[in-house]
Amino acid sequence: MDLIRFYISKLLNIIKNEVLVLPSRVVVFLFFLFLLVLPLLTEDPYLLRILILSSIFAIFAASWDLLSGFTGQMSFGHALFFGVGAYTAALLNTHLHIPPWGSIPFGALAAVLTGLIIGIPCLRLKGTYLALTTLAFPIILLGIVFAIPEVTGGELGISGLKRLARSHVANYYITVVVMLGLCTIMWKITDSNTGIIFHAIREDEVAVRAAGINTTFYKLMAFCLSGFFAGIAGGLYAHFMRLAGPSNLEVYMSFQVVIWSIFGGVVTIWGPVGAVFILFPLLEFFRLWPEVRILLFAVIVLLILLYMPQGLLPWLRDKIESECPRCKIRNVTTRKTCRVCAAEMH
Amino acid sequence: MILDIIISSLINGSVYAILAIGFSLIFGVARIINIAHTAFYMLASYCIYYGTHRLGLHPVLCMLLAVILVTIIGLISYKLFIDPIREHEAAMLIGTIALALVFQEIMLIIFSGDFRGVPSLVEGFLVIFGVKVSYQQLLTFGVALSVLAAVWVLLLKTRLGLAIRSTANDREVANLMGIDESRVAMITMGVSVGLAAFSGAVIVPLAIVNPFMWMHPLIMMMAAVTLGGLGSIRGSFVGAYILGFAEAMVVFLIPAGAYLKGSVALSIMILVLLIRPEGLFGIAFEEER
Numbered sequence: 119m120d121l122i123r124f125y126i127s128k129l130l131n132i133i134k135n136e137v138l139v140l141p142s143r144v145v146v147f148l149f150f151l152f153l154l155v156l157p158l159l160t161e162d163p164y165l166l167r168i169l170i171l172s173s174i175f176a177i178f179a180a181s182w183d184l185l186s187g188f189t190g191q192m193s194f195g196h197a198l199f200f201g202v203g204a205y206t207a208a209l210l211n212t213h214l215h216i217p218p219w220g221s222i223p224f225g226a227l228a229a230v231l232t233g234l235i236i237g238i239p240c241l242r243l244k245g246t247y248l249a250l251t252t253l254a255f256p257i258i259l260l261g262i263v264f265a266i267p268e269v270t271g272g273e274l275g276i277s278g279l280k281r282l283a284r285s286h287v288a289n290y291y292i293t294v295v296v297m298l299g300l301c302t303i304m305w306k307i308t309d310s311n312t313g314i315i316f317h318a319i320r321e322d323e324v325a326v327r328a329a330g331i332n333t334t335f336y337k338l339m340a341f342c343l344s345g346f347f348a349g350i351a352g353g354l355y356a357h358f359m360r361l362a363g364p365s366n367l368e369v370y371m372s373f374q375v376v377i378w379s380i381f382g383g384v385v386t387i388w389g390p391v392g393a394v395f396i397l398f399p400l401l402e403f404f405r406l407w408p409e410v411r412i413l414l415f416a417v418i419v420l421l422i423l424l425y426m427p428q429g430l431l432p433w434l435r436d437k438i439e440s441e442c443p444r445c446k447i448r449n450v451t452t453r454k455t456c457r458v459c460a461a462e463m464h
Numbered sequence: 465m466i467l468d469i470i471i472s473s474l475i476n477g478s479v480y481a482i483l484a485i486g487f488s489l490i491f492g493v494a495r496i497i498n499i500a501h502t503a504f505y506m507l508a509s510y511c512i513y514y515g516t517h518r519l520g521l522h523p524v525l526c527m528l529l530a531v532i533l534v535t536i537i538g539l540i541s542y543k544l545f546i547d548p549i550r551e552h553e554a555a556m557l558i559g560t561i562a563l564a565l566v567f568q569e570i571m572l573i574i575f576s577g578d579f580r581g582v583p584s585l586v587e588g589f590l591v592i593f594g595v596k597v598s599y600q601q602l603l604t605f606g607v608a609l610s611v612l613a614a615v616w617v618l619l620l621k622t623r624l625g626l627a628i629r630s631t632a633n634d635r636e637v638a639n640l641m642g643i644d645e646s647r648v649a650m651i652t653m654g655v656s657v658g659l660a661a662f663s664g665a666v667i668v669p670l671a672i673v674n675p676f677m678w679m680h681p682l683i684m685m686m687a688a689v690t691l692g693g694l695g696s697i698r699g700s701f702v703g704a705y706i707l708g709f710a711e712a713m714v715v716f717l718i719p720a721g722a723y724l725k726g727s728v729a730l731s732i733m734i735l736v737l738l739i740r741p742e743g744l745f746g747i748a749f750e751e752e753r
Contacts, residue, residue: 239734239738244741246491246497246694247694247737247741250689250690253683253686254687254730254731254733254734255730257727257730258726258727258731259727260726261723261724261727262724264720264723265720265723369679369683373558376557377558380557380558409573410569412565412568412569413565413566415565416563416565416566416569417562417566419558419559419562420545420563423545423549423555423558423562424545427549428555
């Protein structure tokens, strides 16, 4: 009993001293809480559906950020991993009747293998070359998908997959919990030793190699990790929509994830997640005027870029928080002195 | 069969070459990856469609007007949207994607998504070794070649060309030598968009006009540029013809080839890059910072 009380008081302490002191952390906390509590308040299937799709694409966008934002391996063909995950899950589910909890991980595994395969040629390329080469891969696969319609269903794709779960609410909880879990894992990865090496590879690869670190290994690892998460997103999407089609591999899909991530702010993980949860429902909202939907979307993205090129969410964060000049710990802008070292803030 | 392949590859190759050279120019001079490049090609096609069908103007006049109009649109959008964010590589990338989407959607609203066509300038055909070659195809090929020649002269024989080449070579030193770098970038953007518009103008009688027609050329153009080596004009030229040829071969020789044409062309690009990561004619910069 005492032990439980100790842990509860420790948790409360953490919330009070670590979470409530910074508005950005409060926002993240409320975001978690909101997503987990929402089905208790409303069971509107349309709203749940939007949030489910947002969660799936949030995983996808965050995985792009892990590869392209953190490691700096600009990928223009991220739809490849998504599509491979979706198609593998669909094939396993329809032909071998493997239930979703088995087919999605296998789909992710296939995406990891794809990451390895495309990672090897891409290791020799840099920057713009890499971006343009990765763009090619999903299109190659798309051509193959169209060329063998007996296996892949061609234009129509593979339909009739099993549902994730019977009810909407169960579907919702599966995707949202998976999303929150995976995004936290990705955020933790970027915070770990490996993540710091990823960072360093983006900033100066030669220097990292000079420091005796095998950059080839870490770059391949970034491809595989990113492929894994994107593959899970693809598998979830296939099982939720009960369809794996060519639209999963299209160029627009690859571009969309780039738009989301850069809009939300790269090299953050939380940026792309937030961006998807802003932009995706917004896009649904524009469905009221279907003809101008994508136009408005593109215009908003253009305008945001003109005024805050580093992304929306980091810009907002810099408005409400500032870094202590001495100890580099973040504080609310309203504070006169740093909350840790009590140095003058300005 | 062989002649079919050659004709189709020469025409497609020429169009890709014009597109790729424009893309390569602006990348070399200003380090802008202009995803919206082929959207200008689509805009030009629609301008010509509108001119010939709705206004009843003469096709040649329409083509000239389309090139001028699209170049102006390109310069305006460059000033408004691309120039302010040029220093942020990632932002510029999605800026140009968004720009392309904006053009696509505007065209979709004005003209709807229907497939449209423009009549050829000249009727009739020629029979060479038993293969029908329409005059329009010959004309397209001829015009494309003369445009390429004009670009060649512009780049190698004029003072402007010298400025463009030196800025592409080293932006900072060019600036130190008294070249107004942002003005050169602006002019290059104009030339580049103009080339895109021109390629739209020459291909439009042979192509189907719809708002999504920019996607496939975009991919082939990027592949050609990467294959040839980024920023290298000669590389883009050769790369475009190689890909055009590969595409035509696949379409004519392999069953279900129309689906696989992009795949094979892109696979060739990847294979070449495996052996020469800087492309066929690219120069490997030692850590371009």
